[in-house]
Amino acid sequence: MAYWLMKTEPEECSIDDFAKNPSKPICWDGVRNYQARNFMREMKTGDLVFIYHSSCDLVGIAGVVAVCKEAYSDPTQEDPASNRWSAVDLIFKERFSRIIPLATLKALPELADNPLVRKGNRLSVIPFTEHEWNACVLAAR
DNA sequence: GCCAACGTTGGC
DNA sequence: GCCAACGTTGGC
Numbered sequence: 001m002a003y004w005l006m007k008t009e010p011e012e013c014s015i016d017d018f019a020k021n022p023s024k025p026i027c028w029d030g031v032r033n034y035q036a037r038n039f040m041r042e043m044k045t046g047d048l049v050f051i052y053h054s055s056c057d058l059v060g061i062a063g064v065v066a067v068c069k070e071a072y073s074d075p076t077q078e079d080p081a082s083n084r085w086s087a088v089d090l091i092f093k094e095r096f097s098r099i100i101p102l103a104t105l106k107a108l109p110e111l112a113d114n115p116l117v118r119k120g121n122r123l124s125v126i127p128f129t130e131h132e133w134n135a136c137v138l139a140a141r
Numbered sequence: 142g143c144c145a146a147c148g149t150t151g152g153c
Numbered sequence: 154g155c156c157a158a159c160g161t162t163g164g165c
Contacts, residue, residue, distance in 0.1 A: 007163090033148075055163055102164080120146040122162050147162080153155085 003128035004043065005050040005061070005116060006090075015051045015062035018092035026065075029074045029087035036125035040086050041071045049090060050128070050136065052116070053099065060101040061136060064093040096140045110135035 006028065008014065018026060031037055043049075047067040053059060069089030077085045106117045110132050115121045128136075 009163095035148095059164070119164090120162095122147055124162085143165085145162100145164095148160090150157105150159080152157095 002042070002044065002047045003049075003130060003133040004039065004047060005052050005126045005128055007052045007054045007124040009055045010053040010062070011056070014053060015065075015095050018051070018063070018065055018090070019095045022092040025068050025089040025091045027075070027087050028090050029076045029085075031074070031087075031124060032085060033122075033124060036123060037086050039125040039127060040088050042127075043067045043070060043088050045070055048093065048133070050133075058099050058101065060099040060105065061096065061140070062099050063095040065090040066093050098140075100136060100139050104139055105136065108135050108139060 010016075013026065028040075031040060045067055049065050049067065050061045051063050051065055053062050067088055068091040071086040071088050073080050073083045074085035074087040076087075102117075105111055111117050114128070114132055115123050115126055
């Protein structure tokens with residue numbers, strides 16, 4: 001099993017959108033970056049994913065979802081038959097009682113090498129090591 | 142709203 | 154293949 005983080009603007013899709021319908025998968029589409037797309041294509045059913053809220057009042061990790069359908073052709077792309085872009089389906093796992101703020105994440109030594117905390121980083125799908133994952137989960141408690 | 146950093150596009 | 158211009162991301 002692998003670990004990931006995916007960014008979203010909570011106004012568009014937040015951890016609450018998962019939590020209010022915990023058995024209903026959400027199609028994660030619209031990714032238009034090749035590196036992010038390639039990571040999505042590596043995702044396996046059961047992989048765990050941090051939901052990260054960006055461009056909002058409280059930026060940080062809001063909770064956990066799981067991959068429940070592996071990569072398929074993004075239905076929102078111009079020509080879905082081209083299979084240029086990919087989507088995955090995600091399902092609710094956990095909503096943290098409080099968001100782990102970006103400042104807290106930046107202060108975690110385990111995350112020092114993670115692209116998430118590097119200035120200017122725009123990658124919206126980021127792989128996490130188990131070590132990095134566990135450090136964040138601890139910070140959420 | 143500002144602006145730095147980045148990825149993509151397109152002319153050459 | 155180079156690189157300037159442009160559009161977008163995302164923290165603040």
